[in-house]
Amino acid sequence: MVSPGLLLLLLLLAGTRWLWGRWKLRSLRLPPLAPGFLHFLQPNLPIYLFDLTQKLGPVYRIRIGLQDVVVLNSNRTIKEALIQKWADFAGRPQIPYENLDLDLSLGDYSLTWKAHKKLSRSALMLGVRDSMEPLVEELAQEFCERMRAQAGAPVAIQKEFSLLTCSVICYLTFGDKVKAALLPLEPLPQALLTFAGLKLKFLPNPGLWKLKRFQENRDDIVREQLKLHKDSQVSGQWKDMIDYMLQGVEQQREGTDAGQLHEGHVHMSVVDLFIGGTETTATTLSWTVAFLLHHPEIQKRLQEELDLKLGPNGPNSQLLYKNRMQLPLLMATIAEVLRLRPVVPLALPHRTTRASSISGYDIPKDTIIIPNIQGANLDKTVWELPSKFCPGTREGSGTGEEEPQARLGRASRAICPRPTDRFLEPGKDLRTLSFGCGARVCLGEPLARLELFVVLARLLQAFTLLPPPDGTLPSLKPQNFTGVNLLIRPFQVRLQPRNLVPQDQGQNP
Template sequence: MWDLGLITSESWLDGWLGPSAIKSRVRVLHKCPAMVLPGLWLLLLLLLAGTRWLWGQWKFWNLHLPPLAPGFLHFLQPNLPIYLLGLTRKLGPVYRIRMGLQDVVVLNSNSTIKEALIKKWVDFAGRPTVPYEKLDLDLSRGDYSSTWRTHKKLSRSALMVGMRGSTEPIVEQLTQEFCKRMRAQAGAPVDIHQEFSFLTCSIICYLTFGDKDDTLVHTVHSCVQDLMQAWSHWSIQILDIIPFLRFLPNPGLWKLKRFRENRDRIVKQQLKLHQDSRVAGQWRDMIDYMLQGMEQLSEGHGAGELHEGHVHMSVVDLFIGGTETTATTLSWTVAFLLHHPEIQKRLQEELDLRLGPSGGSSQILYKNRAQLPLLMATIAEVLRLRPVVPLALPHRTTRASSISGYDIPKDTIIIPNIQGANLDETVWELPTQFWPDRFLEPGKSPRTLSFGCGARVCLGEPLAQLELFVILAHLLQAFTLLPPPDGTLPSLKPQNYSGVNLLIHPFQVRLQPRNLAPQDQGQSPLTG
């Protein structure tokens, strides 16, 4: 019999299961003969699992917890967000699943996610700790604190204030250059996702570094691609399920470390260039703005002081969170329009009516987006059906709380199923159908949760929405989207879910330039 009294002390448990304790056991095991190691490893794993399980049972004995889904291999499902939504039929919208040695709570509906992240946002604003990573400077994965709030305020201000008046002209200019490149290909099949990926990376480079030099953009783009592929590899994903495997040799983890070092080298070079050349009281781009804001905010903040490392990680988050996510949403939009040419035709009619013929000099202004309601509805519908981050990054409860009447203890990991909420049958009519018109009736359709909500809402949502609007308006005004000569339509089924993003299968599209009859060249109602 286990003596449960021995494991009711958290300090004792940390001493036995903490990272330093595990490392010391690993050092001892490395000295053992090779034939003995497998058996000792298995014994250690069973002992750790059993101790952790008993501790969990004792700790939550008298609580009214959400129901527990049977099984241990949920996170190996190929279409995880939809699988998790399917479990609601038996368990309801709030339940627990086992992830390695711990239980996590999954939220699968609009109401439960909003209850946790908006109504009780303070209780659910934390992030889980990752033993093998230092995340205190990371804006997206860092834990909730006064320093994190200051860091987020500075980054948001850089996007919304520092680049005010500059962002839209930059997006407009780079999108026009993109369309010019596409016209040069004369309707030949292109890998549209790669084109979108390079375009969105160029936009972030220009906004952040004040530079859209092709060499720099290619360097940053390759770095982002390498990181995304490394993060999505099974050898990295399994560490979230079985954390202590990170103490074993792992080539995937070594590769990820090299890519991170390359990423940090690029960012440090840009920070040094900006530090050496910036002028007090002036800023050319977001790095200049954040460096100056850092110095102002850090004065007198004590424990909340910001330093250059925070600016460094803000830049990292902008590239990782603002390149592939927007490019993937653009690609999903093209895929859906290839399957629904009638929607594409209506969009082009709307653009022609409001903006005049393709190839005109009219600038598409985001402030007038309400005059292109079908375009905005189409963007909202694609974001609803294919949220790029279908499972929001895990949250952690900062104190004991509740959801839908269930007790949620402190330090519980919470996973909001954004795609599940966007397919909630109690909220959306015909939830799996591509139907942009659902957003054309005022007050009929709620806002999607594709960018999250509450304290952890996506920082780059305003930029992403602007990019989607400007790029798609230019694209559809200038081109008709056609399948390749063999008529193959892209798959609307996502790739097997791994990592963070909901990826689309590679496909090709022909961008056929439109030849519209000359019309009145008077000023468009959507121009300045």
């Protein structure tokens, strides 16, 4: 038991250390400090933080306990920190997590982390590159067939998208759907994403034991797959990402000790792919369906574009991702949904590896930085009418600009109050900050973009999206932000099969 005298001494030492740290900062030009201590209790935290820019500007500090955290809320400031000065801001804060040194998403910046990311990215872009698109196409076709069996009936589309994206990751990592393992893996992504949130990392949470059981089940499945792959692998050949990464680890052992990897890194790469590649993509697909239900005129134009470019022959028509810009409205719609509803609206926190600066403000070493992706995607200096759903059109009319808090819940059918071409201008960059940027950019971005393109193209080619019989449209207001994901409220949709011309009566253009 700690004596009162020792406890008092510890408190004095902690207080002295804090005062010394504040005294050392006295000569620096720090970002302005937002008043208050309970910022993270706000129900719509990304929008709340963005609203603070009206008084404090795009760069400011908020206080969490005794620690100041710098929040970045604009395209310019986020790109300055994470792209122009990426080495200064590539670190991660130290958090209580047993596999932190093996985790790609949460691990700190180091030579080992760089080697780990390089191996994982190589496995995705080289190891399964040739099989990725045919696989997504095949699973998208199977998905449409399952939906055709429920034609006209209300469907909880989010769950169906979750099963689809989980199947994609299972195939890419395990070489099979692994149906027996699919169910225990399915609930993990959101639970683990919540665990990665600041609240669970720094505060006690009653769901921690349940999460621990999820982790144990997950790790048992991954360990079993690693063993199966080691027992069956053939040198120089690989059928999936695990094969590729295991052989990459073996080859690295023959080289230098710098950034040395081992089987534990392969294990955590698989975990990161399931966390970052299932519910995130499924949620974006669900948001897209919700927006199209509110904007049937956009859905109709998308179907006309698909029929014109791919022909009326349904699933047998050629659909290649490399030719995606032949479907400009589909690409613009995907970009606009990613802009308005980034699945991870607050990027995981960064840490400065050395003293730096942003927009003329001094940023000391070991400062925690939170990039507000949703704020950047609503930046008026970059986007005209940023709160409006405008994938790219010169049609439609509506009301004027809304306040940030109101615009998340507005379900207006209006596209834009005045003509605009958000993403349809020739040469327009379709990339937003929704996948992050710089050294910590989302590893699975290429796969996610491929899935969004193929699944939505096949879905809209085969079905017309309709509300349930009672006409209820899904809410465009996200669930309260409590973890990492910007989640959509549950809804149902009817998938009405389209009357396509039989294959022997039409030809592809």
